[in-house]
Amino acid sequence: MQETKIIVPPIKCQGIKTKIVPFIKEHVIRDEEGLWIEPFVGTGVVAFNIAPKRALLVDKNQYIIGLYHGIQNGSITSRMVREFLEHHGAILEQRGADYYREMRDAFNQNGDPLYFLFLNRSDFNGMIRFNRHGQFNVPFCQKPNRFSKAYVTKICNQVDKVGDVMRDKDWTFKYGSWKDAFSSASESDYIYLDPPYIGRDTSYVGEWPEEDAIALVNYSKATPANVCLSMWRENEFRRNDHLYEHWSDFKWYECKHFYHIGAKESNRHPMMEVLAIKR
Template sequence: MQSKRSRPFLKWAGGKYRLLDKLSPHLKGTKLIEPFVGSGAVFLNTDFERYLLGDINPDLINLYQCLKKEKGKFVNYAKSFFTEENNKQIAYLDFRVEFNAGVKGRRRAALFVYLNRHGFNGLCRYNKSGGFNVPFGRYKKPYFPEKEMYHFIHHARKTKFVCDDFVALMNRSRRGDVVYCDPPYVPLSPTASFTSYAAQGFSYDQQVELAYRAKILANRGVKVIISNHDNAITRKIYEDAEIESFPVRRFISCDGSNRANASELLAIYQ
């Protein structure tokens, strides 16, 4: 793990920046595979020889691929959206409509950065039809993460980004690789609402499938680490793994007074 930590350039619910101390001892090897890369907090703060980073969210992977390919040219293009005129609800909603109408390529990637930094609480949320539906955030002056984007570019030189599901990514692992999985967490309670950042969602059966795949890989010499809430459901799902549990403060919540500690765990298959 690097001595000086680097924050991701995207705001991201469930980002693992605050878990780096817990994860660090388990992330040793030549190649890291992340099937749920999210904001890339783990990738950005490790030093593997190679990376295979994937996610089911095509907008996220499109952004990362554009940034890796175009480098500073894309940074400058994305920065052009961060103006006083664009920091108004009417402009935000117009850009969101354009985004949901199916704009492609680098403009879609730049709009994704804009929506991420101007939308409410940095959420990335889609409705069942796949439409991005996060409301305007009303920030005085949204921060453009130029420094963080350049660090991402530097670190992405030895990285391959792919849009695919966790099964496909895990199947590409080989003996000696390390696989870190940060799936959408199970609800804290049976009545808790759960909205996935990907339109496809992530079901209980997929949580079970992920644990099953992890066990198979461990038997083939691939170390797998999975993070999730620590509750009765996950304890059952990960019953074949070594468990490390710890409290983590939740920072993204609609109710600012309700950002209490929640128990999380690492399930380690090796």
């Protein structure tokens, strides 16, 4: 893999592709004039690093879309982010988990992307999870002094950086279902897919049913655009049968990476990741 400077976005999530960005960049060969389409954009780390001229970036998480929309149109600036995180971070330092829960309750009422950013950067492992009523329910990271000066500066720099990447580009962020992203795709376009995991991460149960996984296969084969799917192939415990069963006529490129459970070095687990590319 070639060494590249990776742009790290201000949002975190489970399954974020930061570590395999160089691998993705190496294998994505596309028409620069075509539209870059991401039906599951998540943190946006892939789009920010590919940095296409034109993009359609879709997610069913309206708060991520709202945050990036705000950064894009200037209604959310790194200065606002700093003021917000410094103010609420200072109260968090005093009041700890109780204040985190108050902020979470407030967010579940107001849906404000800045509250979402605060929670995402102070919750357990940067997870994103909603209950069946759409309420954000990830617990606190248990570090009351989470928003140190250095941490707030780091987040603000990330906001500035993604703002710089988007500037002067024709990018559309859209809150919606992945299917919306396929409708206008043409032959010169490139669709990068990173759907929720099947059978690995229980926090996604109910979010990504088998019918959707199969519909995604069918949409990917039918669209005139090129398609690249990111998916795990196997780890030391299990193999992803869905990949073998449904994506074997795409060309697979493989990469091994390690993930951690807890902080101990002995808990490093290898995972084979695949990019399955249509043509």
